[in-house]
Amino acid sequence: MGGQSYIRYLIAIFFPKCYYVVYNKIIDGVPKMTINVKKIDKYRWEVPKTGAMRVPGIIYATESMLRGSSQNEPLKQVANVATLPGILKASLAMPDMHWGYGFPIGGVAAFDWESGVISPGGVGYDINCGVRLAGTSLIEKDIRPKLKELVDALFRDIPSGVGSTGSINLSIPEVKKVLKNGSRWAVSQGLGDTSDLDFTEEGGCMENADPDVVSPRALERGKKQLGTLGSGNHFLEIGVVETIYEPEAARVFGLFEGQVTLMLHSGSRGLGYQICDDSLAFMSKHVKKLGFDLPDRQLACAMIQSKEGMKYYNAMACAANYAWANRQILMHRSRDVFLRVLGMGPRDLGMNLLYDVCHNIAKKETHLIDGKKQTVCVHRKGATRSFPPGHSALCSEYQQTGQPVIIPGDMGTASYVLVGTQKAMEETFGSTCHGAGRVLSRKAAKKASKGRSINRELEDKGIVIRWTGRSTLAEEMPDAYKDVSQVVEVVHGAGISKKVARLRPIGVVKG
Amino acid sequence: MKKTYRLIDHTADFGIHVFGSDSQALFANAALALFDVITEMDVLKSRDFCKITASGEDWSDLMINWLRELLYLWNGKELLVKSVQILSLSENKISAKIYFDPFRPDRHTIKTEIKAVTYHQIQVKSGPSGWEARVIFDI
Numbered sequence: 001m002g003g004q005s006y007i008r009y010l011i012a013i014f015f016p017k018c019y020y021v022v023y024n025k026i027i028d029g030v031p032k033m034t035i036n037v038k039k040i041d042k043y044r045w046e047v048p049k050t051g052a053m054r055v056p057g058i059i060y061a062t063e064s065m066l067r068g069s070s071q072n073e074p075l076k077q078v079a080n081v082a083t084l085p086g087i088l089k090a091s092l093a094m095p096d097m098h099w100g101y102g103f104p105i106g107g108v109a110a111f112d113w114e115s116g117v118i119s120p121g122g123v124g125y126d127i128n129c130g131v132r133l134a135g136t137s138l139i140e141k142d143i144r145p146k147l148k149e150l151v152d153a154l155f156r157d158i159p160s161g162v163g164s165t166g167s168i169n170l171s172i173p174e175v176k177k178v179l180k181n182g183s184r185w186a187v188s189q190g191l192g193d194t195s196d197l198d199f200t201e202e203g204g205c206m207e208n209a210d211p212d213v214v215s216p217r218a219l220e221r222g223k224k225q226l227g228t229l230g231s232g233n234h235f236l237e238i239g240v241v242e243t244i245y246e247p248e249a250a251r252v253f254g255l256f257e258g259q260v261t262l263m264l265h266s267g268s269r270g271l272g273y274q275i276c277d278d279s280l281a282f283m284s285k286h287v288k289k290l291g292f293d294l295p296d297r298q299l300a301c302a303m304i305q306s307k308e309g310m311k312y313y314n315a316m317a318c319a320a321n322y323a324w325a326n327r328q329i330l331m332h333r334s335r336d337v338f339l340r341v342l343g344m345g346p347r348d349l350g351m352n353l354l355y356d357v358c359h360n361i362a363k364k365e366t367h368l369i370d371g372k373k374q375t376v377c378v379h380r381k382g383a384t385r386s387f388p389p390g391h392s393a394l395c396s397e398y399q400q401t402g403q404p405v406i407i408p409g410d411m412g413t414a415s416y417v418l419v420g421t422q423k424a425m426e427e428t429f430g431s432t433c434h435g436a437g438r439v440l441s442r443k444a445a446k447k448a449s450k451g452r453s454i455n456r457e458l459e460d461k462g463i464v465i466r467w468t469g470r471s472t473l474a475e476e477m478p479d480a481y482k483d484v485s486q487v488v489e490v491v492h493g494a495g496i497s498k499k500v501a502r503l504r505p506i507g508v509v510k511g
Numbered sequence: 512m513k514k515t516y517r518l519i520d521h522t523a524d525f526g527i528h529v530f531g532s533d534s535q536a537l538f539a540n541a542a543l544a545l546f547d548v549i550t551e552m553d554v555l556k557s558r559d560f561c562k563i564t565a566s567g568e569d570w571s572d573l574m575i576n577w578l579r580e581l582l583y584l585w586n587g588k589e590l591l592v593k594s595v596q597i598l599s600l601s602e603n604k605i606s607a608k609i610y611f612d613p614f615r616p617d618r619h620t621i622k623t624e625i626k627a628v629t630y631h632q633i634q635v636k637s638g639p640s641g642w643e644a645r646v647i648f649d650i
Contacts, residue, residue: 101629101630101631101647101649102631125626125627125649126626162621162624217583217587220587221586221587231624232624232626232650270586270587273586273626273627273649274586274587276627277579277627277628280630281576281579284572284630285568296630296631297630297631297633298629298630298631300630441520441525442520442525442650443518443520443525444520469621469624471622471623
């Protein structure tokens with residue numbers, strides 16, 4: 001046993017519950033580094049401030065979640081984010097934390113609006129990737145006989161898969177209108193109700209969007225992809241409310257046991273990717289002029305109060321608006337499919353938007369820092385806003401309950417509806433988790449699925465599934481993800497959001 | 512296609528480890544590796560060609576920008592690359608002739624959707640046995 005190992009051994013003996021030492025291996029020639037994690041309480045762990053870190057890291061997780069080599073890299077990323085200028089309080093990570101580019105997925109970081117940075121790596125490639133949930137007036141037995149037909153029709157009518165393009169072909173000036181107006185554009189085209197806007201985070205439109213800073217390439221990619229689901233982990237899911245935990249909040253959200261729901265997960269498609277990529281390209285050059293060393297090139301950033309910082313923020317808002325318009329159209333089209341296949345009128349179907357949340361975004365928000373109101377730029381990368389009752393950003397219907405938080409799980413298990421809390425405002429800049437989080441690489445998932453029929457396994461559970469990509473099903477199989485229930489237990493236990501309902505999938509369309 | 516690269520497997524995404532006898536071979540092989548991951552290249556016929564250029568601050572930056580340009584041919588223009596001919600290459604600039612087929616869903620298979628080329632752990636280096644590069648893709 002070497003000297004270092006011996007010290008670790010002693011720490012483990014004397015502080016079995018206080019310290020959890022993670023051993024980082026040499027990965028791809030990157031130097032060996034050990035990240036110490038200190039227990040704060042049952043659900044919170046601190047990465048103490050060391051080296052160039054300006055603030056500590058705080059991870060929401062159980063002890064068992066932090067075990068295992070897959071957590072080494074994201075922990076290092078939490079520490080890296082803590083080195084960025086203007087970061088406030090702590091570099092945070094949610095229990096669905098996993099390895100990302102620059103920032104970990106599941107990461108939350110807020111920067112001072114005047115003296116801090118903004119980073120495309122803190123938002124992710126799929127800007128405003130998000131989830132929307134709609135309730136219906138139906139129960140499972142109303143649709144079970146027509147479930148296969150319904151899923152087939154959704155699969156046929158909602159374009160999905162690699163590079164999918166839709167029936168909406170826009171001119172460049174029209175794309176710019178989408179980028180400027182978001183969901184409002186969709187509603188103005190008759191693809192939704194005005195009331196849907198109240199039930200969309202930010203009203204489905206970030207006002208700072210400036211289409212003139214978006215590259216011709218991004219605009220070009222945006223022309224044909226509106227109203228398409230995309231591929232990878234994006235999906236459309238018919239679910240049934242299985243359990244209600246908070247009856248009052250569920251009542252306000254319009255949820256009841258046995259109810260059929262529709263959830264969809266999609267983002268800003270190729271346009272968002274192009275905007276992120278374009279921004280990384282100019283920021284990686286720009287950041288060198290700022291004179292601070294980045295621990296990772298993918299953390300390229302700019303001061304918010306700079307031409308480059310604002311250029312990204314205003315372009316990012318365009319992609320966010322495109323994503324909201326996209327989900328609005330996807331829901332509208334899905335609703336049409338329900339009406340047609342089930343042969344009923346809108347009143348009988350009763351499909352109403354419960355809420356639309358984004359989980360890849362940077363936003364200007366006001367938070368209390370050391371008892372003082374401060375304007376900050378909150379980066380949520382694989383994290384969901386979790387605003388409490390009474391917050392001015394919420395519509396009047398949800399003022400008493402707090403914001404609905406929608407957490408999709410893997411396609412075989414469950415999804416959750418949570419509600420935002422005051423504690424999230426105090427601890428996590430009003431943020432919580434976003435989903436299950438991958439545990440297996442796509443290759444490992446494919447390997448694990450060898451000799452199994454994922455399709456049949458799901459059908460045995462009563463889940464009808466249709467998919468596009470030839471390896472999508474294996475890559476996205478339930479075993480590839482963390483148990484969403486454990487993730488939700490952490491955020492519920494820590495109090496940064498509260499469980500309202502659990503949904504079980506019965507029909508899934510995967511891109 | 513002779514394997515001049517191997518795949519790197521990560522939890523969320525994956526990449527390529529490419530080799531070449533010199534810098535030109537490395538950049539050409541990286542382009543082919545990208546499209547070998549995306550599609551079945553054997554069925555491509557080099558129906559058309561175009562010229563692309565990319566610039567960078569160093570070899571790593573150049574590699575990223577080169578692959579970004581190539582990926583845009585697919586993501587932005589739906590073209591599948593069959594082969595490349597490097598016209599000129601320095602540490603800061605590359606220019607090449609690209610042979611491609613326009614994508615036809617009935618003729619071409621898409622194996623993997625590569626959504627972006629990332630800076631994550633990017634490496635381009637040369638040694639006594641030749642050049643090598645590691646690039647991680649977002650998929």
